[in-house]
C-alpha cells in the first residue's frame with residue numbers, strides 16, 4: 001500500500017525547491033499557448049468562438065463552425081414570452097423581483 005503524499009515525494013520536493021521561472025515549462029519543448037480572443041461570430045447563429053474552433057474545411061477568412069448550430073442546420077425556436085406575473089419578476093426592479101432573480 002502506497003501512502004506517500006505529494007509533498008514528501010521526490011516529484012513534490014522538486015516542485016517546492018525548483019527555482020522559479022516565468023514559465024513552468026521553460027525547460028521542456030512545451031510552450032505557452034495563447035488562444036487569442038473569443039470574438040469570431042458564427043455566421044449562422046452569431047455564437048462567439050475562437051478561430052481555432054472553426055471546422056477544418058473552412059478558412060480563417062470565412063470560418064464555419066459546427067459546435068454551436070451545426071453550420072446552421074440546428075435552429076431553435078424563439079423563447080416564448082412568459083405569463084405576465086412571471087415576466088414582471090424578470091423585468092421589474094422591486095424587492096420581490098430582485099429576490100426572484102437572485103435565485104434564478
Ligand SMILES: [Zn+2]
Nearest residue numbers: 042045068069
Ligand atoms: Zn452557429
